[in-house]
Amino acid sequence: MLAVNNVTKKYNDFTALENIDLEFENGVYGLLAPNGAGKTTLIKMLTTLLFPTKGEILWEGTDIRALDEKYRDIIGYLPQEFGYYKNYSPRQFLDYLAALKGIDKHDSKEKITELMELVALEDVFDKKMRKFSGGMIQRVGIAQALLNDPKILILDEPTAGLDPKERVRFRNMISGLSKDRIVILSTHIVSDIETIANQVIMFKDHKLFCNDSPSHICNTLEGKVYETWDIENVKTPHILLTQRQEGDNTLVKFATDIEYNGEARRVTPTLEDVFLYVYNDGV
Numbered sequence: 001m002l003a004v005n006n007v008t009k010k011y012n013d014f015t016a017l018e019n020i021d022l023e024f025e026n027g028v029y030g031l032l033a034p035n036g037a038g039k040t041t042l043i044k045m046l047t048t049l050l051f052p053t054k055g056e057i058l059w060e061g062t063d064i065r066a067l068d069e070k071y072r073d074i075i076g077y078l079p080q081e082f083g084y085y086k087n088y089s090p091r092q093f094l095d096y097l098a099a100l101k102g103i104d105k106h107d108s109k110e111k112i113t114e115l116m117e118l119v120a121l122e123d124v125f126d127k128k129m130r131k132f133s134g135g136m137i138q139r140v141g142i143a144q145a146l147l148n149d150p151k152i153l154i155l156d157e158p159t160a161g162l163d164p165k166e167r168v169r170f171r172n173m174i175s176g177l178s179k180d181r182i183v184i185l186s187t188h189i190v191s192d193i194e195t196i197a198n199q200v201i202m203f204k205d206h207k208l209f210c211n212d213s214p215s216h217i218c219n220t221l222e223g224k225v226y227e228t229w230d231i232e233n234v235k236t237p238h239i240l241l242t243q244r245q246e247g248d249n250t251l252v253k254f255a256t257d258i259e260y261n262g263e264a265r266r267v268t269p270t271l272e273d274v275f276l277y278v279y280n281d282g283v
């Protein structure tokens with residue numbers, strides 16, 4: 001188990017995360033929050049690129065700082081800005097990274113072939129990456145994060161640059177990978193995680209806001225989300241969530257903490273509704 005115990009991270013006087021407690025076991029965890037909420041800060045601490053100002057992060061009961069190299073051997077990481085060499089083919093690039101990670105040449109050859117099939121890049125295995133789409137590069141990024149068969153796979157905004165078809169493909173792949181490992185992925189795109197995350201983690205005001213299953217999180221807004229054609233009456237304190245144009249009319253979805261007296265239909269809240277409601281006034 002990976003445990004984050006009472007972790008605070010400060011950048012000088014600015015507190016990016018405060019008193020965070022989290023536990024991770026095998027499965028998919030979605031860090032869902034707008035930009036600036038602290039997702040990357042947490043990920044950098046989980047990958048030992050940054051250290052907590054206060055608190056500790058434990059793997060199987062031992063501080064990851066003390067485990068050092070042993071801990072880095074069991075993590076796979078795809079950073080937000082994934083650096084690669086345009087003139088390398090995926091084979092050359094993964095060979096190079098496997099050597100850096102100290103993986104035996106014979107083992108890595110087999111592993112790289114297997115990973116290329118997993119991310120469906122076997123047809124372009126020996127093609128230079130300079131002509132690859134954003135989605136193809138992300139798939140190379142995921143393959144490199146899996147080179148050491150990590151027990152903890154950490155992906156920072158992994159669907160950036162993917163088209164809708166690639167997003168679906170990515171989700172299916174992540175579900176498969178999470179059977180025997182911890183997968184932690186950060187995103188501000190609700191649809192990336194609502195169907196695959198076992199747990200969704202949200203931060204608010206730099207503190208942990210929730211860590212629960214998508215359905216439980218949706219239940220927190222039960223009875224508070226409505227749809228109406230009467231856009232004029234959706235004013236503060238009601239919170240406008242989404243609008244959809246239908247012919248000459250606009251169907252408005254809103255959330256409210258008080259009784260609504262106008263004509264409106266109560267609807268089942270989605271994770272996107274919760275996201276818009278929670279971050280209505282910022283991170």
Ligand SMILES: Nc1ncnc2c1ncn2[C@@H]1O[C@H](COP(=O)(O)OP(=O)(O)OP(=O)(O)O)[C@@H](O)[C@H]1O
Nearest residue numbers: 011014016033034035036037038039040041042157
């Ligand atoms: N090195 C730093 N020095 C000072 N402030 C920082 C530093 N890194 C991050 N921050 C601030 O900490 C807060 C959290 O940043 P972080 O990058 O963790 O957010 P995020 O949710 O990952 O957003 P993004 O997706 O944009 O990276 C932001 O307000 C950011 O400006």
